[in-house]
Amino acid sequence: MLALRGERLDKTYGAGDNRVVALSDVTLGVEAGEVAALLGPSGSGKSTLLTTLGLLQLPDRGSVWLAGREVVVGGRALADLSALRRSQIGFVFQKANLVPFLSALENVMVAFEINGQRGRVARRHALDLLGYLGLADRADHRPDELSGGQQQRVAIARALAMSPPLVLADEPTAALDGARSRDVMLLFRRIAHERGTAVVVVTHDHRVLDAFDTVHEMEDGVLAPPRAQGRPLTTPAHLPPP
Amino acid sequence: MNLAYLDLRHQLRRFVATAFGLGLLFAIVLAMGGIYRGMVEDAVVLVERSGADLWLVQRGTRGPFAERSTVPAVLEDRARAVAGVAWAHPFSSFTLEPEHAGRSLRLTLVGLGWPDDRGASIGVTRGRALERSRGEIVVDASLGLALGETLTLGDDPYRVVGLGAGLVASGGDPLGFVTHADLERIQSYLAADARRALPPGDGDAAPSGPQAILVRVAPGTSVAAVRGRFASFTDVDVYSQSDERSFLLEGVVDKARRQIGLFRGLLALVSGIVVSLVVFNMTVAKTREIALLKLMGARTRLIVSMIVQQALLLSVLAYGVAFAASQVAFGLFPRRVVVGPEELAGVFVLAVGIALVASLAAVRRALQIPPTTILAG
Ligand SMILES: Nc1ncnc2c1ncn2[C@@H]1O[C@H](COP(=O)(O)OP(=O)(O)O)[C@@H](O)[C@H]1O
Ligand SMILES: [Mg+2]
Numbered sequence: 001m002l003a004l005r006g007e008r009l010d011k012t013y014g015a016g017d018n019r020v021v022a023l024s025d026v027t028l029g030v031e032a033g034e035v036a037a038l039l040g041p042s043g044s045g046k047s048t049l050l051t052t053l054g055l056l057q058l059p060d061r062g063s064v065w066l067a068g069r070e071v072v073v074g075g076r077a078l079a080d081l082s083a084l085r086r087s088q089i090g091f092v093f094q095k096a097n098l099v100p101f102l103s104a105l106e107n108v109m110v111a112f113e114i115n116g117q118r119g120r121v122a123r124r125h126a127l128d129l130l131g132y133l134g135l136a137d138r139a140d141h142r143p144d145e146l147s148g149g150q151q152q153r154v155a156i157a158r159a160l161a162m163s164p165p166l167v168l169a170d171e172p173t174a175a176l177d178g179a180r181s182r183d184v185m186l187l188f189r190r191i192a193h194e195r196g197t198a199v200v201v202v203t204h205d206h207r208v209l210d211a212f213d214t215v216h217e218m219e220d221g222v223l224a225p226p227r228a229q230g231r232p233l234t235t236p237a238h239l240p241p242p
Numbered sequence: 243m244n245l246a247y248l249d250l251r252h253q254l255r256r257f258v259a260t261a262f263g264l265g266l267l268f269a270i271v272l273a274m275g276g277i278y279r280g281m282v283e284d285a286v287v288l289v290e291r292s293g294a295d296l297w298l299v300q301r302g303t304r305g306p307f308a309e310r311s312t313v314p315a316v317l318e319d320r321a322r323a324v325a326g327v328a329w330a331h332p333f334s335s336f337t338l339e340p341e342h343a344g345r346s347l348r349l350t351l352v353g354l355g356w357p358d359d360r361g362a363s364i365g366v367t368r369g370r371a372l373e374r375s376r377g378e379i380v381v382d383a384s385l386g387l388a389l390g391e392t393l394t395l396g397d398d399p400y401r402v403v404g405l406g407a408g409l410v411a412s413g414g415d416p417l418g419f420v421t422h423a424d425l426e427r428i429q430s431y432l433a434a435d436a437r438r439a440l441p442p443g444d445g446d447a448a449p450s451g452p453q454a455i456l457v458r459v460a461p462g463t464s465v466a467a468v469r470g471r472f473a474s475f476t477d478v479d480v481y482s483q484s485d486e487r488s489f490l491l492e493g494v495v496d497k498a499r500r501q502i503g504l505f506r507g508l509l510a511l512v513s514g515i516v517v518s519l520v521v522f523n524m525t526v527a528k529t530r531e532i533a534l535l536k537l538m539g540a541r542t543r544l545i546v547s548m549i550v551q552q553a554l555l556l557s558v559l560a561y562g563v564a565f566a567a568s569q570v571a572f573g574l575f576p577r578r579v580v581v582g583p584e585e586l587a588g589v590f591v592l593a594v595g596i597a598l599v600a601s602l603a604a605v606r607r608a609l610q611i612p613p614t615t616i617l618a619g
Binding site for chain 2: 047051056057081082083084085086087089091093097099101102106109110111112113114118122158170
């Protein structure tokens with residue numbers, strides 16, 4: 001079953017001379033356990049597509065399905081989108097967007113707090129996630145005591161907290177150097193394959209494309225048909241085991 | 243994990259300092275109420291300690307607390323003859339400023355109806371009530387006189403035989419109790435003195451009688467019934483204790499109440515503005531965090547409760563400061579400050595109300611933050 005499907009999505013910003021067509025008849029589906037890349041030049045509509053699929057904004061036309069359920073149609077919400085975002089979707093962005101005065105652990109626990117989950121179980125779960133991402137010994141550090149790559153991994157832990165069936169990442173490695181960028185992409189691959197999560201990652205970086213099952217390319221708001229990738233990858237040795 | 247608390251934790255010192263300042267504002271609100279309550283209690287001390295059920299005053303007046311009243315001295319005997327009257331005493335009082343030990347005192351003298359009334363009902367806390375018909379005085383301890391000390395009033399010495407607490411006139415001056423005969427003696431001496439200092443014919447004549455007659459109704463007799471019997475006394479008006487009480491409060495205290503009420507209102511407004519600004523600024527400072535929470539799908543309720551909790555915490559902390567201040571400092575005020583449980587509860591409710599109203603602007607602001615703010619970088 002498709003974990004996520006966007007169908008015939010249109011989105012236009014502005015009017016008159018300022019009119020920009022950000023999405024034009026975009027249709028895209030992602031399977032559970034699939035890690036998909038969204039590629040394209042700057043301004044091609046990648047972020048618009050991601051925020052539309054992530055239920056952060058409504059399209060002008062078209063529909064969005066989550067786990068086989070139509071939640072947006074014709075630019076209208078059919079469900080409580082906030083509720084879907086907090087339980088069904090994990091977000092990762094270019095910046096980690098951690099709360100500066102909270103520890104790594106507390107930043108992850110925010111996701112539980114939002115879902116009304118408190119106490120020891122939430123804490124245990126958050127610690128496990130940090131461990132899964134190789135940050136067990138950084139749980140009590142504040143963001144300014146972590147490297148960029150570590151901050152981004154905390155953000156990924158936060159996105160995974162509620163075990164959402166869908167993770168959306170918008171240029172999550174833009175602020176990282178080549179090696180770390182590759183580590184993060186392989187992490188998304190591992191998450192998709194080990195947890196059955198559908199993952200969509202926006203990137204410019206052609207060097208990391210081999211980490212993805214599918215690559216979608218966008219240009220001027222139009223999505224080209226997907227390319228399936230052949231060769232599977234192995235997890236590098238320096239990432240901690242699950 | 244409480245988001246409101248976690249947000250405060252990293253700016254705890256500033257938050258506590260703000261709560262302290264706000265607490266002092268609340269303390270003033272509390273003090274104003276306590277001062278008013280103290281004024282009310284002070285104002286009615288004399289009426290309540292007199293032990294009288296009825297006040298016979300000059301016809302057409304409301305009695306000595308509202309205006310000048312003089313009744314004939316024989317009224318005392320006439321009143322005593324009425325059925326159901328346990329006792330009737332003359333009442334007079336006036337304020338004077340005698341010299342004592344090189345300083346000038348100010349006290350309001352009250353004449354007691356010797357020999358029946360020796361001051362048993364005024365509540366002597368040290369020493370005793372009057373035992374001799376001449377030359378003894380019971381005073382409020384705040385005057386600073388010791389038992390056994392001698393005070394010269396008019397031309398005669400008066401020995402301090404008893405001290406009381408909280409014995410003040412409606413104006414706040416300490417009270418002194420002498421026999422009614424002594425009071426008249428002092429009064430006429432001072433009146434004669436004043437006349438000597440003025441051109442002839444300019445001074446007031448010495449009063450010709452007491453200011454009122456106090457009547458106590460016999461046990462088991464209805465006050466209303468006895469009051470009715472005085473209807474035939476065409477030269478006086480009769481008032482109950484509670485009538486006199488309300489005359490006192492209307493005259494002295496009512497204006498003060500309105501003034502204090504206005505002042506408290508303004509203080510409450512200022513406190514509200516302070517809380518509102520603080521909470522609003524704290525909300526603006528976490529615009530990114532609120533956007534993040536919204537993006538992650540946080541319920542509106544969570545965000546609203548975070549802001550309201552902070553406002554409440556600020557207000558309740560400030561209330562604690564005000565409460566502590568009231569326990570420590572109010573006793574040092576020159577006039578009585580009476581802060582009872584209702585006053586404390588009232589200011590607490592005010593503090594909570596201020597917090598809730600003051601959160602409105604911040605909540606409105608927070609709800610307007612678009613979740614995608616976080617994506618703008
Ligand atoms: N909020 C907005 N208002 C107006 N124009 C926008 C807005 N967001 C994006 N755009 C425009 O839509 C187009 C697609 O933007 P975006 O989806 O951010 O592309 P990408 O992420 O591929 O760089 C761009 O031309 C951009 O300027
Ligand atoms: Mg973009």
